[in-house]
Amino acid sequence: MNALAGTGHLIRFVLRRDRLRLSVWVIALTATVAGSIPALDDMFTTDAERQGRAALMDTPTGIVFGGPGYGLDDYQLGPMLVNELTMTLLIALAVFNVLHVVRHTRAEEESGRAELLRAAPVGSGAQPAAALITAAAADLLIGALVFASMAGYGLTAADSLAYGLGIGLAGVVFAVVAAVCTQISEHGRTAAGTAFLVVGVLFMARVVGDVSEPGGNALSWLSPFAWVQQTRPFDGLEWWPLALYPAAAAVLFVLAHILAGRRDLGAGLIATRPGPAGAGPLLRGMFSLHLHQQRGAVLTWSAAVFVLALSFGTLAPEVETMIDSNPDLAVILGGDTDDLVGSFLGTIGLYVLMGAGAFGALSVLRARAEESAGRAEMVLSTAVGRTRWLGTALLVAVLATALITVVGGLGLGLGTAVTLEDGAWTGRMSGAALAGLPAALAFGALVALLFGTAPRWIPLVWAWLGYSVFATMLGGLLGLPDAAMRVSAFEILPTLPTDEFDAAPFLLYLGAVVVAGAVGLAAFGRRDLVTS
Amino acid sequence: MSTAITDPNAVDVRGVDKSFGRFRALDGLDLTVRTGQVSGFLGPNGSGKSTTIRILLGLLRADAGRVRLLGGDPWRDAVALHRRLAYVPGDVSLWPNLTGGQAVDLLGRLRGGLDRERVRAFTERFELDPSKKARTYSKGNRQKVALVAALASRAELLVLDEPTSGLDPLMEAVFTECVLEAKAEGRTVLLSSHILSEVEKLCDTVTIIRQGRTVEAGTLDDLRHLTRSSVRATVDGDPSRLADVEGVHDLAVDGDRVTLEADHDHLDGVVRHLSSLGVRSLVSNPPSLEQLFMRHYGEEPAGAGNGHGGETS
Numbered sequence: 001m002n003a004l005a006g007t008g009h010l011i012r013f014v015l016r017r018d019r020l021r022l023s024v025w026v027i028a029l030t031a032t033v034a035g036s037i038p039a040l041d042d043m044f045t046t047d048a049e050r051q052g053r054a055a056l057m058d059t060p061t062g063i064v065f066g067g068p069g070y071g072l073d074d075y076q077l078g079p080m081l082v083n084e085l086t087m088t089l090l091i092a093l094a095v096f097n098v099l100h101v102v103r104h105t106r107a108e109e110e111s112g113r114a115e116l117l118r119a120a121p122v123g124s125g126a127q128p129a130a131a132l133i134t135a136a137a138a139d140l141l142i143g144a145l146v147f148a149s150m151a152g153y154g155l156t157a158a159d160s161l162a163y164g165l166g167i168g169l170a171g172v173v174f175a176v177v178a179a180v181c182t183q184i185s186e187h188g189r190t191a192a193g194t195a196f197l198v199v200g201v202l203f204m205a206r207v208v209g210d211v212s213e214p215g216g217n218a219l220s221w222l223s224p225f226a227w228v229q230q231t232r233p234f235d236g237l238e239w240w241p242l243a244l245y246p247a248a249a250a251v252l253f254v255l256a257h258i259l260a261g262r263r264d265l266g267a268g269l270i271a272t273r274p275g276p277a278g279a280g281p282l283l284r285g286m287f288s289l290h291l292h293q294q295r296g297a298v299l300t301w302s303a304a305v306f307v308l309a310l311s312f313g314t315l316a317p318e319v320e321t322m323i324d325s326n327p328d329l330a331v332i333l334g335g336d337t338d339d340l341v342g343s344f345l346g347t348i349g350l351y352v353l354m355g356a357g358a359f360g361a362l363s364v365l366r367a368r369a370e371e372s373a374g375r376a377e378m379v380l381s382t383a384v385g386r387t388r389w390l391g392t393a394l395l396v397a398v399l400a401t402a403l404i405t406v407v408g409g410l411g412l413g414l415g416t417a418v419t420l421e422d423g424a425w426t427g428r429m430s431g432a433a434l435a436g437l438p439a440a441l442a443f444g445a446l447v448a449l450l451f452g453t454a455p456r457w458i459p460l461v462w463a464w465l466g467y468s469v470f471a472t473m474l475g476g477l478l479g480l481p482d483a484a485m486r487v488s489a490f491e492i493l494p495t496l497p498t499d500e501f502d503a504a505p506f507l508l509y510l511g512a513v514v515v516a517g518a519v520g521l522a523a524f525g526r527r528d529l530v531t532s
Numbered sequence: 533m534s535t536a537i538t539d540p541n542a543v544d545v546r547g548v549d550k551s552f553g554r555f556r557a558l559d560g561l562d563l564t565v566r567t568g569q570v571s572g573f574l575g576p577n578g579s580g581k582s583t584t585i586r587i588l589l590g591l592l593r594a595d596a597g598r599v600r601l602l603g604g605d606p607w608r609d610a611v612a613l614h615r616r617l618a619y620v621p622g623d624v625s626l627w628p629n630l631t632g633g634q635a636v637d638l639l640g641r642l643r644g645g646l647d648r649e650r651v652r653a654f655t656e657r658f659e660l661d662p663s664k665k666a667r668t669y670s671k672g673n674r675q676k677v678a679l680v681a682a683l684a685s686r687a688e689l690l691v692l693d694e695p696t697s698g699l700d701p702l703m704e705a706v707f708t709e710c711v712l713e714a715k716a717e718g719r720t721v722l723l724s725s726h727i728l729s730e731v732e733k734l735c736d737t738v739t740i741i742r743q744g745r746t747v748e749a750g751t752l753d754d755l756r757h758l759t760r761s762s763v764r765a766t767v768d769g770d771p772s773r774l775a776d777v778e779g780v781h782d783l784a785v786d787g788d789r790v791t792l793e794a795d796h797d798h799l800d801g802v803v804r805h806l807s808s809l810g811v812r813s814l815v816s817n818p819p820s821l822e823q824l825f826m827r828h829y830g831e832e833p834a835g836a837g838n839g840h841g842g843e844t845s
Contacts, residue, residue: 186667187628273665274631274663274664274665275630275631275634275663275664275665276631276633276634276663277631277633277662277663278633278634278636278637278648278651278662279630279633279634279635279636279637279638279641283634283637283638284638284641285641285642286642289627289638292630293627293629373625374621374623374624374625375625375626375627377586377589377591377621378619378621378624378625378639378678379639379642380589380590380591380610380614381589381591381614381617381618381619381621381691382614382639382642382643382644383611383612383614383615383642383643383644384611384614384642385610385611386610528591528592528593529586529591529592531586
């Protein structure tokens with residue numbers, strides 16, 4: 001049978017199933033771009049303002065979240081868009097593509113639904129093909145809309161086209177990266193985790209390369225995050241780096257195809273091994289069960305956050321060098337060198353909190369999965385009460401969130417301390433991360449609250465997390481009003497180490513988190529269990 | 533570990549209602565299980581069996597009616613009562629990364645006591661491989677895990693929701709043995725099932741529900757008396773006059789061979805008439821549970837047998 005038989009039907013099926021999900025992604029991403037163009041144009045009206053902004057983009061923080069820095073000499077609207085928006089767009093696209101591909105391949109196999117389809121006249125490659133084609137279509141649509149909004153605003157059509165095409169093609173590469181990762185593990189969750197890890201490494205490769213050398217070095221060129229900006233839109237456009245995207249996609253696609261041919265439906269390349277015939281003395285209660293279920297994820301997230309934070313920390317000398325070589329910069333940014341390193345680290349610290357917060361929400365969300373799958377039913381039919389069941393789950397989530405936060409702060413501080421040869425940074429950054437802990441706990445607490453009171457509304461938490469990340473990353477740039485900024489979970493407390501720690505808001509925030517968790521816990525004890 | 537049993541009924545449910553949104557899952561349901569007995573709980577898919585069981589386990593709260601389990605309120609006293617019961621869900625879902633053996637041990641510990649010797653014995657009887665990860669188990673094997681955990685527990689009450697739907701006939705036989713042993717140990721069993729032969733073999737009493745209502749309840753003998761036996765005979769004389777005999781239904785005559793359904797109250801008269809015709813062979817079968825079951829599900833819901841509500845022998 002033709003391996004691609006039935007692909008057309010499956011494509012329509014994916015589009016039907018995900019019509020809302022796909023629309024939200026496409027609209028959210030293009031609206032961010034379309035909205036940013038006039039916003040940036042209005043905000044920076046004079047050359048002086050634009051050059052001030054360019055100086056900011058020439059700092060390490062600017063390079064991490066901006067790019068290699070093309071067009072900073074004459075920072076007009078075009079280069080500004082390319083510098084300010086690319087990383088946000090690419091990170092969002094990476095998340096979208098990984099989730100989409102895993103959802104329609106490995107997660108389907110895991111649930112057994114794929115078996116149902118494969119028993120019909122549907123080829124072995126049809127499901128991955130349908131997942132990749134729909135992902136690529138969405139990516140290219142987003143790219144086309146980005147092009148349309150830029151060209152429509154009066155920017156040079158050729159440069160806008162190169163940029164939009166680059167964004168879309170980068171999305172396609174992320175989709176194929178995910179397709180390779182889904183071949184390796186039996187589990188959708190692990191596959192997504194592996195893919196995100198790869199994406200993180202690729203991101204870091206560009207960051208380290210770009211920070212080390214203006215315009216990036218060889219390391220930058222290894223990363224699909226770099227290529228779109230290496231076409232230098234609005235700053236002497238060169239088309240050829242775009243060719244790297246289809247080339248990389250083709251190589252990865254062949255790799256995925258080879259791996260797929262070596263395994264059975266539902267199986268991973270790494271086979272499941274038999275385990276112990278009985279529970280060890282450690283696996284004896286609800287706390288240890290929750291912990292056992294999550295230990296792999298907690299360790300992976302902690303390690304990933306630590307390594308990312310550590311590598312950001314090691315960039316601290318670059319921050320100093322940059323300021324030494326450009327004294328004007330220090331004047332523009334104000335304050336002494338320590339403050340500038342601190343503000344760089346404080347910004348990265350917020351990203352540590354984002355990671356820890358996302359994990360906290362996912363961790364509490366597992367309670368929901370346990371409930372729908374019927375495992376909660378079985379456990380709650382033993383001598384385990386509702387409060388103990390959910391309470392221990394929340395405790396695990398809190399501890400894991402705190403661990404990831406501390407480990408992130410520690411990594412950041414350690415990297416800085418080693419490269420600046422100043423041990424004080426380690427304690428300073430660990431403390432700074434802990435001072436933001438309530439923000440990281442907020443998402444898990446909200447999941448708990450909704451889980452107990454109105455489980456249907458749990459997706460609101462993702463909306464809040466998405467908004468918080470958006471506001472913290474782009475809010476200042478887009479000139480969001482203070483009130484709108486305050487809705488971000490990360491903008492409620494002062495950002496250490498540049499700001500002073502303030503106990504009152506910290507305790508108030510922590511109190512709100514505890515209350516939300518407690519209300520969720522109490523409400524869960526009073527509602528019916530829902531098993532699907 | 534069984535505490536003093538004072539209540540004659542392990543399960544006592546009276547007039548329970550439960551709605552999910554606009555869907556009425558239970559509508560005045562009655563269910564009684566006497567302590568020490570094995571009670572069958574029958575009904576078509578979606579009739580409310582699992583909902584009833586979840587109410588008994590305190591996982592759902594009844595909208596109205598009275599629910600007593602082991603002398604307590606299953607919603608309020610859930611944890612205390614759960615120490616005394618063991619539950620096997622209809623669709624067993626296990627933690628994919630735990631082995632079957634780990635899951636059995638864990639469930640035992642969560643229930644408040646793990647008897648390793650009993651676990652080992654039941655694991656062997658059900659031929660369960662305890663070192664395989666749960667994600668690799670078939671439905672039958674997942675069910676075995678829950679069964680081993682429940683049967684090894686020494687709980688006073690076993691609540692089993694279609695526990696054999698994934699087992700092969702060999703394992704079904706092992707299951708039957710185990711339930712009979714549990715009964716001999718004085719334990720109470722509530723067995724929801726679709727396998728009527730299993731219920732006939734095991735159950736002292738049977739409750740049949742439909743669309744959230746109890747339509748039939750009592751001992752199998754009681755229920756049989758409410759209905760008819762099928763009679764097949766070969767006779768010398770002319771059987772056509774049988775149609776006039778009181779209590780005869782669905783008469784079919786094929787030469788000298790007769791088949792008919794006879795009301796239990798009139799069986800004596802029917803046999804006398806047959807005998808007067810000169811019987812060469814005679815077979816009479818009590819109604820099978822299947823016939824009882826079909827009688828209730830074949831017909832329209834119109835309040836069938838509502839009068840028998842819940843009174844066990």
